[in-house]
Amino acid sequence: MKIATFNINGIKARGQALLDWLDEAQPDVALLQEIKTVDEGFPAEPFEDRGYNIVTHGQKSFNGVAILSKLPLEDVSRGLPGDDGDGQARWIEATVVGRRALRICGLYLPNGNPVEFDADGAPLAGGKFAYKLGWMERMRARAAALMAAEEPALMAGDYNIIPQAEDAARPEAWRDDALFRPESRDAYRRILNLGFTEAIRARDPAPGLYSFWDYQAGAWAKNNGIRIDHLLLTPQAADLLTGAGIDKQIRGRDKPSDHVPVWVELDL
DNA sequence: ATGGCCCGTTGCACGGGA
Numbered sequence: 212m213k214i215a216t217f218n219i220n221g222i223k224a225r226g227q228a229l230l231d232w233l234d235e236a237q238p239d240v241a242l243l244q245e246i247k248t249v250d251e252g253f254p255a256e257p258f259e260d261r262g263y264n265i266v267t268h269g270q271k272s273f274n275g276v277a278i279l280s281k282l283p284l285e286d287v288s289r290g291l292p293g294d295d296g297d298g299q300a301r302w303i304e305a306t307v308v309g310r311r312a313l314r315i316c317g318l319y320l321p322n323g324n325p326v327e328f329d330a331d332g333a334p335l336a337g338g339k340f341a342y343k344l345g346w347m348e349r350m351r352a353r354a355a356a357l358m359a360a361e362e363p364a365l366m367a368g369d370y371n372i373i374p375q376a377e378d379a380a381r382p383e384a385w386r387d388d389a390l391f392r393p394e395s396r397d398a399y400r401r402i403l404n405l406g407f408t409e410a411i412r413a414r415d416p417a418p419g420l421y422s423f424w425d426y427q428a429g430a431w432a433k434n435n436g437i438r439i440d441h442l443l444l445t446p447q448a449a450d451l452l453t454g455a456g457i458d459k460q461i462r463g464r465d466k467p468s469d470h471v472p473v474w475v476e477l478d479l
Numbered sequence: 480a481t482g483g484c485c486c487g488t489t490g491c492a493c494g495g496g497a
Contacts, residue, residue, distance in 0.1 A: 221486050272487050322497060390497065425497065426484035
């Protein structure tokens with residue numbers, strides 16, 4: 212089973228590019244981020260024509276996540292638990308059943324910029340950096356529950372986290388950015404350290420693997436990229452891992468997203 | 480060396496992204 216994550220930066224602007232990639236890559240499951248539409252605005256027909264079931268958790272203009280799956284999706288859950296007042300659509304879960312069941316979480320982790328602190332040196336309450344860190348603590352709680360279930364599960368999406376310096380072409384340029392700040396990377400590692408396997412690094416420890424290139428300043432032409440889209444697997448899912456990759460070539464096409472798809476193959 | 484983009488909005492500049 213091939214499972215991919217792809218921040219498409221707007222389903223309305225990226226529909227055809229997404230269809231082209233689906234036709235080539237043939238993922239069984241695609242986790243989408245930044246659909247940037249309400250649920251009713253998702254253009255479902257061409258995806259359903261290709262045999263995909265679709266579940267969405269959208270909102271107007273910003274954010275929004277979705278799951279496309281050639282297998283039936285069961286027990287769909289929308290929103291990250293832990294804050295009923297959080298109106299941002301950044302988390303969706305479902306179970307897909309192949310030879311055995313796999314719980315899948317699609318996520319769009321907050322960017323977190325600008326990084327702001329109060330007079331005591333704590334992340335400024337109400338600010339975007341504090342929202343990011345709070346969201347990650349809520350995610351850690353959900354991740355711990357997945358781990359405790361001792362079943363095949365994965366959490367994949369746009370993490371907006373550069374895990375290590377080798378995940379950026381120019382790490383010094385990101386030093387004070389919310390994607391690379393020590394607080395952000397520590398929060399990511401607290402999740403990882405629950406026992407998850409990050410698929411790309413598990414398969415290929417080489418530096419220079421990226422999943423995002425900014426639209427500005429010729430970043431793609433210079434290969435000035437960062438790796439911020441990740442797939443984290445529980446041990447029971449990691450045992451099934453047979454392949455992982457990044458579809459980098461997508462970034463060189465007309466009207467691309469600034470992210471590219473990242474995928475795993477699981478033997479189930 | 481520097482700066483360069485793109486998406487959605489009941490838009491016509493701006494917020495948000497990373």
